[in-house]
Amino acid sequence: xxxxxxxxxxxxxxxxxxxxxxxxxxxxxxxxxxxxxxxxxxxxxxxxxxxxxxxxxxxxxxxxxxxxxxxxxxxxxxxxxxxxxxxxxxxxxxxxxxxxxxxxxxxxxxxxxxxxxxxxxxxxxxxxxxxxxxxxxxxxxxxxxxxxxxxxxxxxxxxxxxxxxxxxxxxxxxxxxxxxxxxxxxxxxxxxxxxxxxxxxxxxxxxxxxxxxxxxxxxxxxxxxxxxxxxxxxxxxxxxxxxxxxxxxxxxxxxxxxxxxxxxxxxxxxxxxxxxxxxxxxxxxxxxxxxxxxxxxxxxxxxxxxxxxxxxxxxxxxxxxxxxxxxxxxxxxxxxxxxxxxxxxxxxxxxxxxxxxxxxxxxxxxxxxxxxxxxxxxxxxxxxxxxxxxxxxxxxxxxxxxxxxxxxxxxxxxxxxxxxxxxxxxxxxxxxxxxxxxxxxxxxxxxxxxxxxxxxxxxxxxxxxxxxxxxxxxxxxxxxxxxxxxxxxxxxx
Amino acid sequence: xxxxxxxxxxxxxxxxxxxxxxxxxxxxxxxxxxxxxxxxxxxxxxxxxxxxxxxxxxxxxxxxxxxxxxxxxxxxxxxxxxxxxxxxxxxxxxxxxxxxxxxxxxxxxxxxxxxxxxxxxxxxxxxxxxxxxxxxxxxxxxxxxxxxxxxxxxxxxxxxxxxxxxxxxxxxxxxxxxxxxxxxxxxxxxxxxxxxxxxxxxxxxxxxxxxxxxxxxxxxxxxxxxxxxxxxxxxxxxxxxxxxxxxxxxxxxxxxxxxxxxxxxxxxxxxxxxxxxxxxxxxxxxxxxxxxxxxxxxxxxxxxxxxxxxxxxxxxxxxxxxxxxxxxxxxxxxxxxxxxxxxxxxxxxxx
Numbered sequence: 080x081x082x083x084x085x086x087x088x089x090x091x092x093x094x095x096x097x098x099x100x101x102x103x104x105x106x107x108x109x110x111x112x113x114x115x116x117x118x119x120x121x122x123x124x125x126x127x128x129x130x131x132x133x134x135x136x137x138x139x140x141x142x143x144x145x146x147x148x149x150x151x152x153x154x155x156x157x158x159x160x161x162x163x164x165x166x167x168x169x170x171x172x173x174x175x176x177x178x179x180x181x182x183x184x185x186x187x188x189x190x191x192x193x194x195x196x197x198x199x200x201x202x203x204x205x206x207x208x209x210x211x212x213x214x215x216x217x218x219x220x221x222x223x224x225x226x227x228x229x230x231x232x233x234x235x236x237x238x239x240x241x242x243x244x245x246x247x248x249x250x251x252x253x254x255x256x257x258x259x260x261x262x263x264x265x266x267x268x269x270x271x272x273x274x275x276x277x278x279x280x281x282x283x284x285x286x287x288x289x290x291x292x293x294x295x296x297x298x299x300x301x302x303x304x305x306x307x308x309x310x311x312x313x314x315x316x317x318x319x320x321x322x323x324x325x326x327x328x329x330x331x332x333x334x335x336x337x338x339x340x341x342x343x344x345x346x347x348x349x350x351x352x353x354x355x356x357x358x359x360x361x362x363x364x365x366x367x368x369x370x371x372x373x374x375x376x377x378x379x380x381x382x383x384x385x386x387x388x389x390x391x392x393x394x395x396x397x398x399x400x401x402x403x404x405x406x407x408x409x410x411x412x413x414x415x416x417x418x419x420x421x422x423x424x425x426x427x428x429x430x431x432x433x434x435x436x437x438x439x440x441x442x443x444x445x446x447x448x449x450x451x452x453x454x455x456x457x458x459x460x461x462x463x464x465x466x467x468x469x470x471x472x473x474x475x476x477x478x479x480x481x482x483x484x485x486x487x488x489x490x491x492x493x494x495x496x497x498x499x500x501x502x503x504x505x506x507x508x509x510x511x512x513x514x515x516x517x518x519x520x521x522x523x524x525x526x527x528x529x530x531x532x533x534x535x536x537x538x539x540x541x542x543x544x545x546x547x548x549x550x551x552x553x554x555x556x557x558x559x560x561x562x563x564x565x566x567x568x569x570x571x572x
Numbered sequence: 573x574x575x576x577x578x579x580x581x582x583x584x585x586x587x588x589x590x591x592x593x594x595x596x597x598x599x600x601x602x603x604x605x606x607x608x609x610x611x612x613x614x615x616x617x618x619x620x621x622x623x624x625x626x627x628x629x630x631x632x633x634x635x636x637x638x639x640x641x642x643x644x645x646x647x648x649x650x651x652x653x654x655x656x657x658x659x660x661x662x663x664x665x666x667x668x669x670x671x672x673x674x675x676x677x678x679x680x681x682x683x684x685x686x687x688x689x690x691x692x693x694x695x696x697x698x699x700x701x702x703x704x705x706x707x708x709x710x711x712x713x714x715x716x717x718x719x720x721x722x723x724x725x726x727x728x729x730x731x732x733x734x735x736x737x738x739x740x741x742x743x744x745x746x747x748x749x750x751x752x753x754x755x756x757x758x759x760x761x762x763x764x765x766x767x768x769x770x771x772x773x774x775x776x777x778x779x780x781x782x783x784x785x786x787x788x789x790x791x792x793x794x795x796x797x798x799x800x801x802x803x804x805x806x807x808x809x810x811x812x813x814x815x816x817x818x819x820x821x822x823x824x825x826x827x828x829x830x831x832x833x834x835x836x837x838x839x840x841x842x843x844x845x846x847x848x849x850x851x852x853x854x855x856x857x858x859x860x861x862x863x864x865x866x867x868x869x870x871x872x873x874x875x876x877x878x879x880x881x882x883x884x885x886x887x888x889x890x891x892x893x894x895x896x897x898x899x900x901x902x903x904x905x906x907x908x909x910x911x912x913x914x915x916x917x918x919x920x921x922x923x
Contacts, residue, residue, distance in 0.1 A: 153711065205895075209902040214655060214711050215851040219898070222838045223891030229884040340715050353712055385726030385830075392720035395712065396702065403706040 094349045094365040101372040109379045122250040122257055126375060133325075134371035135259035136161075136318035139266055140338060141345035141363040143314030146307045148346050150300075151287040151355030152206060152213035154308065157315040157342055159224020160195045161335025164319025166228040167191040169237040169329035178241040192316035198224075199312015203305035221339070228331035238328040248324035259321045266317065271360055280358075283307065287355030337388070344391060345370055347398050600904075601848030601856075601897065605863040613870050620877040626752030632869035633755060637762035638663065638821040638833070639868070642840035643847070643861035644769045645813030648806045650844055651773070651786045653853025654710040656807065658699065658717035659814035660836035662692055664829070665721040666818025671733035671828030674740065681739040689815050695721070696811015700804040710807075718837070725830050732829045735822065744823050758820040765816070769858045782806060786854030835887075842894045843868060850901055867893070 105112045105126065115125035140157055147154045171187030172180050180187070198220060205216035247258050254261075274280045285293035286300030293300045315335075323329050347353055348369050349362025370391070377387055400406050413429040617623035633640075642659050649656045666688045673684045695717065702713045735741070747754035773779035781802045784792040793799050821833060845851060846867060847860025871889050875881045 155711075155715075205899070209899055210906065211898055211902050212851060215845075215898055218838065218841065219891050219895045222835070222842065222894065223888050226884040226887035226891070230882065230888070234882060234884070337719070340719055343712065343715070347712075353709060385723060385730055388719040388723030389727065390723075392716040392718075392723065395716040395719075399708050399712055399716075400702070400706055403708055406706045 090350055090359050091362055091365065094362045094369070097348060098365050098369040098372060101369060101376060105372075105376055105379070109376065112379075117255065123255050126379065128257065128260075130368065130371050130375050131260045132257040133259075133375070134368050135257075135263035136321040136335075137338070137341055137345060137367040137371060138263045138364050139314050139318045139321070140342040141349075141367045142267060142270055142360060143307075143311035144342040145346050145349070145351060145358050145360055145363040146283060147213075147311045148343070148351060148353060149283050149287045149355055149358035150304045150307055151290070152304065152308070153343070153353075154199075154202060154217045154311045155214060155339045156198070156202060156217040156220035156224060157311060157318075158335040158338035159221050159228070160198055160312055160315035161319035161322055161338055162225050162228040162329075162331050163198065163231070164191040164195045164316040165323030165329040165334040166231040166237075166331055167194050168320050169239050169323060170231050172239045172241055172244060174235075174237045174239060176240055180241055184241065184243060188320055191320055192313060195316030195319065196309050196313040199315070200305065200309040202312065203308030206308060207301040207305045225331055228329070228334070232329055232331050234331075236328050236330050240327075244324055245327060247321065248327065259325070262317070262321065267360070267364055274360065279303075284357055287358075340391065340395070341367075341370055344395050347395060353399065599848075599857075601900070602860045602863070605847050605860055605867065609863045609867050609870065612867060616870070616874050620874060622877060623873065626750070627754070628873060630750060630753045630755045630759070632866055632873060633759040633763065635824075635872070636865050636869040637756070637758040638817045638824065639836065639839050639843060640762040640862065640865045641765050641813055641817040641820060642836060643843035643865050644765055644858055645810040645817070646837075646840045647769070647844045647847075647849050647856060647858045647861050648773075648782065648813075649710075649810045650841075650849045650851055651782050651853060651856060652803055652806050653786050653789070654703065654803070654807070655841070655851075656696075656699070656710065656714045656810045656814075657837045657841070658695070658714040658721055659810065659817070659840060660833045660838075661718045661721035661725070662695060662811065662814040663818040663821050663833040663836055664831075665725045665728075666692065666815050667822040667825065667832050668725045668728050668733070668828035668830070670819065670822040671735050672728050674735055674737040675733055681737055685819055688819055689812060692815020692818065693808050693812040695815070696808040697804070699811065700807025703807060704800045704803045722830070725828075725832075729828070730830060732827055735826045735828070740823055740826060744826055756824075758823055761816075761820060765813070766858065766862055773858050778802065778805070783854055788854075839868060839890070842890050845901075846890075846893050846897050848897075850905075851898065852905075 109126065112126045115123055115128055117123060140161075144154060144157065168187050168191035171182045171190055172184070173182075175181075182190075202213075202217050202220060205211045205219070206213050209216075246252070247262075250257050282293070282298050282300070282303050285296070285298055286303055290300050318338075319335060322334055326334075343353070345366035346358075346363050348366030349359060349364070350366075351358045351362055373390065373394075374387060377390070409425065412425040613623065613629075622628050642663070645659060646656060669691070670684055670688055673679050673687070674681060679687075699713050699717050702708050703710045743757055746757050748757065748760055773782065781792070781797050784795065784797055785799055785802055789799060818833075822828065825832060843864030844856070844861045845864070847856070847862065847864035849856030849860060868886070868890055871886050875886055
């Protein structure tokens with residue numbers, strides 16, 4: 080009994096159980112889960128390798144986030160910093176088709192990391208020297224970060240064709256392990272040895288628990304916190320490079336998107352308190368692995384990736400609820416054998432909660448079992464028409480005068496703006512339907528977002544053939560505003 | 573001796589001056605923001621002459637109605653010292669759910685709107701429960717809420733759904749005539765929400781409770797104010813207002829899409845902060861969020877009128893403004909503390 084208690088009371092026990100549970104689930108329910116083979120590039124390949132490889136950027140990010148959270152702060156700018164790092168690295172290398180670099184390879188990587196470290200130090204300056212709450216201070220770079228990344232890449236996705244850069248995302252020739260995994264391993268080991276052999280962990284925890292007390296005991300907490308934010312920036316820089324080399328490009332909009340929550344989630348899953356104080360680096364690493372294992376499981380089970388954020392959100396909430404002191408005392412009271420008045424009331428609340436949950440459960444069961452209560456929605460089938468030659472755009476200047484951010488309008492009034500040639504329409508029609516029919520435009524919409532304008536036209540086919548009449552036909556085309564001249568140009572989708 | 577006396581005198585005069593001008597008073601950022609807005613708008617209207625047309629001015633309210641409503645909701649949350657970053661995703665969720673219900677079911681549009689508002693309020697209520705009754709950090713809870721709402725949007729449908737409902741379309745096309753142009757119903761609604769909020773925050777018990785809790789939660793508790801209930805109400809209100817903003821956005825965009833309102837929570841928070849609301853709670857006016865929003869709207873208008881500037885500059889300029897205002901706030905509070913400390917030490921020495 081005491082041995083079990085000893086094991087379960089270990090800090091890393093629950094994080095490990097979480098990770099292990101997902102792995103065990105996969106061993107039983109995912110075919111070939113444990114299989115590892117070599118792919119064409121001589122790299123290890125398989126679900127397990129995939130988990131460790133793809134978790135690498137997150138592990139590095141979570142390392143930085145662990146320290147930041149331990150000092151009682153939070154850094155929500157890391158996702159945006161990843162995007163900046165990717166943008167800087169890819170801009171410095173340049174998108175030359177023959178793999179000719181604009182600047183040396185090492186300089187590109189180094190400057191990406193340095194830029195992110197500098198931005199992290201900027202966060203730290205705001206937090207420590209100006210006493211701005213961490214959420215707010217890092218909010219600035221979260222808002223601006225992707226904008227800055229867009230400016231660096233001038234709004235384009237820079238694809239890099241330089242071979243050694245690929246190796247970071249995959250593996251160096253002759254080494255069977257993925258580079259990202261090795262980088263994460265080396266990084267974590269260095270950081271781990273560093274905090275083991277210095278009193279840094281003590282200093283960080285002290286400033287997280289009580290900043291004033293640690294200051295009085297001679298720890299320069301504000302300087303340590305400042306450095307920690309810089310370190311978090313550095314982690315984001317490395318992780319941004321890993322992420323971008325996996326897709327071999329800098330995508331300012333999507334690189335490291337929502338990574339800040341993943342990093343915080345990894346720290347929380349690792350059994351670390353989100354309020355600060357004591358921390359465990361290995362816990363965070365396990366947390367990051369758990370998240371990636373969950374993601375890989377979902378892909379393996381063909382669950383839509385769209386559901387993933389919902390699952391993550393629920394996991395975060397459950398973990399945080401169990402970490403909350405108040406919730407624990409409520410639980411203790413609700414399930415204790417104490418018969419005092421306060422606990423009696425608590426028990427009544429507990430019973431009510433159970434009853435409520437039961438009612439909701441029955442409600443859902445009834446709805447899902449009874450087909451008549453289950454509302455069926457009729458979604459018309461959509462058919463895309465190929466109108467490549469049928470489009471005749473007459474008046475671009477009018478479009479330009481309409482240009483406005485996030486502008487949406489029905490363009491039925493601007494018939495002269497976009498007209499579809501009648502003959503082409505008839506040709507299309509005869510291709511679709513044998514019986515006499517008529518295509519009727521039900522809706523034309525012009526959507527302008529940023530530098531692109533999109534025209535979307537919906538049509539109905541008026542015919543006796545019910546199969547064809549029930550479908551919704553549409554065509555879509557796009558204008559792009561060129562950067563220098565500010566004129567519109569037609570781009571076919 | 574003499575020189576020392578004069579120096580001390582000068583210091584005292586300086587301090588009195590500071591108090592008279594009261595740079596650190598909560599109205600000051602509001603005034604600065606208002607002046608900044610006027611300067612920005614009329615300064616640039618010499619270069620971009622269409623800005624002198626009344627309609628362009630009205631368009632700022634039409635185009636930013638959603639952000640204004642969100643900013644009002646955020647202001648409540650910031651005033652109690654919390655934060656709510658789920659609002660943008662709730663807007664997207666409401667847009668998607670509205671589009672889905674209108675296009676694929678036969679529910680009446682009014683019923684859909686009411687359902688959406690209830691959904692938003694319940695969403696806020698659940699978040700508020702976690703934050704107030706389980707003492708969880710508002711940032712973490714609302715971040716999870718943001719993920720949840722955005723995920724649910726994609727679960728409903730990953731493609732764009734256009735709203736072809738006649739009621740929604742007629743609301744979107746409706747124009748309320750004003751001298752020199754028109755304003756849309758959603759623009760008007762956002763201003764009504766603002767006016768009601770000004771009233772609630774300045775002249776009701778609830779509003780005063782909010783300021784008290786934001787100033788110091790412990791003292792509010794010791795004064796016997798209903799701290800937990802008020803906090804819960806504020807988060808519920810924020811959820812409700814973000815659903816309302818979602819309804820206006822669905823009317824404005826006439827479609828539902830997973831990536832709608834991406835980062836809009838940041839725009840709303842920025843509007844509120846630029847408008848002088850302190851992120852540490854207790855300080856600020858809801859009117860400020862109006863000027864914060866119009867400043868952002870003006871920047872967008874300038875960028876779209878110019879046509880050659882990258883639209884990403886909007887975010888960067890807003891972030892820079894945000895940075896300036898946050899730093900200003902922190903310097904103000906620091907100088908305030910310093911003045912207080914000086915007064916205290918002076919009181920000690922005189923005693």
